[in-house]
Amino acid sequence: xxxxxGMMKQVREMQTRMQQMQEELESAEVAGQSGGGLVAVxxxxxxxxxxxxxxxxxxxxxxxxxxxxxxxxxMQDAKGRVEAAxxxxxxxxxxxxPIPPGLKLF
Numbered sequence: 001x002x003x004x005x006g007m008m009k010q011v012r013e014m015q016t017r018m019q020q021m022q023e024e025l026e027s028a029e030v031a032g033q034s035g036g037g038l039v040a041v042x043x044x045x046x047x048x049x050x051x052x053x054x055x056x057x058x059x060x061x062x063x064x065x066x067x068x069x070x071x072x073x074x075m076q077d078a079k080g081r082v083e084a085a086x087x088x089x090x091x092x093x094x095x096x097x098p099i100p101p102g103l104k105l106f
Contacts, residue, residue: 017093030085032078039070043078045085 025045033040038058042051058067 014093021089021093025082025086025089028085030078030081032074032076032081034073034077035070039067039074041071041074041078043075043082045082047079047082049075 028045029042029050030045031040031042035055035058038055040051040053041049044050052071054067054071058070
């Protein structure tokens with residue numbers, strides 16, 4: 001029974017660390033860019049778009065399709081960085097505990 005109580009304490013501690021991590025991620029800002037910096041985005045740690053910057057040279061009607069592609073690419077770049085940051089924080093929270101791929105804890 002003593003081992004069970006110790007395990008429950010560890011679970012509660014991990015839950016507290018997970019909550020703190022979620023709060024940190026929400027306030028974090030991650031940048032992504034494309035087109036050599038012509039389009040830049042900033043996402044929070046949950047992947048919500050916070051800022052979008054477009055170089056004025058792309059503001060031409062004939063450049064619309066290119067601009068759309070660059071925005072998508074910048075979002076994907078930032079999203080990949082957010083996911084990498086989450087993985088890194090998750091490993092810190094779980095203490096290297098092997099978590100099955102695809103298991104979402106938050």
